Amino acid sequence: MNPHDDLPPPIADPIGTPSRAAAPASAGGEAYEHLMAQFARDYLRDRRAERRWRSFFRLAWLALIASLLYLMFAQRHPGATQTTPHTALVEVRGEIAVDSEASAELMISALKNAFEDKGAQAVVLRINSPGGSPVQAGIVNDEIRRLKAKHGKRVYAVVEEVCASGAYYIAAAADEIYVDKASVVGSIGVLMDGFGFTGLMNKLGVERRLLTAGGNKGMLDPFSPENPQQKAYAQAMLDQIHQQFITVVKEGRGKRLKETPETFSGLFWNGEEAVRMGLADGLGNLDYVARELVKAEEVVDYTPRDNVAERLAKRFGASVGEGAVKALRNLAPIH
Numbered sequence: 001m002n003p004h005d006d007l008p009p010p011i012a013d014p015i016g017t018p019s020r021a022a023a024p025a026s027a028g029g030e031a032y033e034h035l036m037a038q039f040a041r042d043y044l045r046d047r048r049a050e051r052r053w054r055s056f057f058r059l060a061w062l063a064l065i066a067s068l069l070y071l072m073f074a075q076r077h078p079g080a081t082q083t084t085p086h087t088a089l090v091e092v093r094g095e096i097a098v099d100s101e102a103s104a105e106l107m108i109s110a111l112k113n114a115f116e117d118k119g120a121q122a123v124v125l126r127i128n129s130p131g132g133s134p135v136q137a138g139i140v141n142d143e144i145r146r147l148k149a150k151h152g153k154r155v156y157a158v159v160e161e162v163c164a165s166g167a168y169y170i171a172a173a174a175d176e177i178y179v180d181k182a183s184v185v186g187s188i189g190v191l192m193d194g195f196g197f198t199g200l201m202n203k204l205g206v207e208r209r210l211l212t213a214g215g216n217k218g219m220l221d222p223f224s225p226e227n228p229q230q231k232a233y234a235q236a237m238l239d240q241i242h243q244q245f246i247t248v249v250k251e252g253r254g255k256r257l258k259e260t261p262e263t264f265s266g267l268f269w270n271g272e273e274a275v276r277m278g279l280a281d282g283l284g285n286l287d288y289v290a291r292e293l294v295k296a297e298e299v300v301d302y303t304p305r306d307n308v309a310e311r312l313a314k315r316f317g318a319s320v321g322e323g324a325v326k327a328l329r330n331l332a333p334i335h
Contacts, residue, residue, distance in 0.1 A: 084298065087290040088114035088123045091303040096132030096140075096166045104139040106304045111140075114302040115147045122154045122294040125174060126286055131165025134190065134241055141248060144173035156289050159183045159280070164268055168279075169245055172252030176293075178284035179271030185279055188249060189266030190242045192234060195222045253278060 090110045096102045114123045131137070148155055157163070157174035164187035171177050179185055201208060201223065208223040219230045246264050250257060257263070257278040274280040284292075291297050 083117070083119045085121055085296045086119055086298040086300045087294045087296045088117065088120035089286065089299050089301045089303065090114055090123060090125055091301070092125055092127040092129050092167060092170060094129060096129060096136045096170070098133070098136065100132070101304075102129055102132070102136075104136040104143075107140050108143045110302045110304055111143060111147055115151045115153055117300075117302075120153065120300070121296040122156060124286060124289055124294070124299075125155065125157045125171065126160065127157055127163045127167050127171055128160040129164070129167035130162050131167050131169075131187065134166055134169065134245065137166035137169035138244070138248075140170050141173040144170070148173075148175075154294075156293065158284070158286050158289055159185060159271065160285075165189070169248060172249045174252070176282075177280040178282055178289055179274055179280045180285065181270065181272040181283055183271035183274070184268050185271055185274035186268035187266055188245055188264045190238045190245065191266075192238055194220060196226060197223050198225050256281065 090107065092102050092107065094100055094102050111123065114120050144155055155174045157171040157177040159171070159177065159179040160183065162184045163171055163179070164184060168186060168188060210218050210221060210224060212218045216230060218224060220234060260277070263277065269277065271280060271283065275282060286299065290299050
C-alpha cells in the first residue's frame, strides 16, 4: 500500500509544475483588493472633505465682500429712506479739496439726499474747516442755492471751531449762520504761495536750465527770477477770484452785512465779533438750531463717511482683493 494514496492529486500550475501555494495566493489577492478598496474610500472621503472646506471658504469670502459692500452703501447714503420729520445734517470737515471728505462730489451727494428726503424739514451744514479750493467751494455754494430754490427748504450753517476762507464761501449760501462766541470766522481772501531759490542757487553755483514752448509756460517757476509781467498777471487772476468771493458773500448776507475796509481783507474774527459784523446771525449750536429754529429735534446725518468697512478695505485692500479674486476664480466646479 502506497503511503501517498490518500493524498489528493497535485494541482498543476500553468506551466505544468505541481503547486500547493494556490490557496495562500488567493487569500493574498483578496487582502490586496480589500486594502485598495479601503484606500479608495479614504481618498474619496478626503476629497469630499476638501471640497466642503473649499466651498465653505468661497462662501465666506463672498459673504464678507457682500457685507462690506452693504455697509459701504448703507453708510454712504444715511437717512436716505427717513420719512419722519427731522433736521438733515451735512458735515463740512477738514480741507475742502478734491480727494478729501469735504470734496464737492461727496458734499453734493449728501446735500441731494438731504433735500430730496420729504421728512427733512431743513438742512444744517455743521462746519469745522479752514477752507481750501475756491473751485470746490464754489461748486458746493452753487448747488446749495440750486437745491434751495428747487425744494424750498431752508439751510442753516452752524460753525464749530473754524469757518474760514473756502468754508465761509460755502456758509454764505446758507439762509442763516450760527457760531460759538469763540469760533474763528472770516478770512475772506485768496492766496497763492510759493518759494524762490535763485539767490541760493547763485551761491551754490547751480544753473537753472528751463526749456519751454510758450513764453509764459514756465510762469512762477521757483528756480527762475521773478518776472514782473507774470507776477502782475497772477495778481490780476487772484483779484478776480477774490471779487467772486466778495460777490458771493454780499449776495448771501445781503443787508445784514456791516461792511468795513477790513471785511474782505483776509482777516478773521471770533464768533462774537462775526455776529456784530453781520458775518453771522447769532450764537448757537446744532441742537439749538434743530430745536428752536427747525422745530425738529431729531437729527439725521447724511454725511458720507469713511466707515469701518472702508477703513478695513483700505488697510487690507490688497489681501482682501487677492482673496476675492482667488475665490471667484475657484467658483468653477471641480472635476
